[in-house]
Amino acid sequence: MCDCPEHATLSRRTVVAGAGTLLAAGMLPRRSAQAEDAQAQDKAQTPPPNAIPPEEALERLKAGNARYMAGDAKERDFSVERAARVKAQHPIAGILACADSRVPPEIIFDQGPGDLFISRDAGNVVSNYGLASFEFAVTSLRIPLIFVLGHTGCGAVLTALSASMQRKELPGHLPELVKAIQPAVITAHGKHPGDYLAASIEENVRLGMKRLKTQSDIIGEAVAAGKLKIAGGVYDLETGTVNLV
Incomplete structure (x- = not known):
């Protein structure tokens, strides 16, 4: 060594x-x-991307509808956006829309997947499941806006209108749907006797807006606190315009 x-x-x-x-x-x-x-x-x-004032969320929907009407919709890479949405979602608005196949909210408002939280049923009716869905969106996703979207020529409202005038029996669960819409039909008859269907469709949107605020304490309190806005409009099938009510 x-x-x-x-x-x-x-x-x-x-x-x-x-x-x-x-x-x-x-x-x-x-x-x-x-x-x-x-x-x-x-x-x-x-702050999350949807931490915006309710009015700004509404303006984004209006701007998107204007792009849709002008044929100037945004180009999107859906594969890249899909990967980015895996961990979270931050929708700017909740949409209560009619189930009509001609009324796709993302296209009408030119929004991408993840931008809108949507509940759809015939006649854009407020149901208990719909209320629960929007309560989740308000408390967990912090959406600043709920928009009730009706449309011209609504078959569900027309069915309620016809049933009210003709007093005919309807099959299955249709009576439940008609019952939910009939208050709007009655209000429209007293206010706008000229174009009964168009008036009923508009009043049905207003009825949905009212029910969202009054039938859910969670939604109503968020509105009262200024954290949430409830708006509504009627989509014109012919022109593509969403007219606010």
């Missing part, structure tokens, strides 16, 4: 270098954890 000073010096250098490496390695995870904590705090403080 050689008692060489060079070997001793090399050994000491190796030990010192190794200790430095271990010290640095021991510190790295701590620095990483601190960085992650700071990043998490920044993320928590950053």
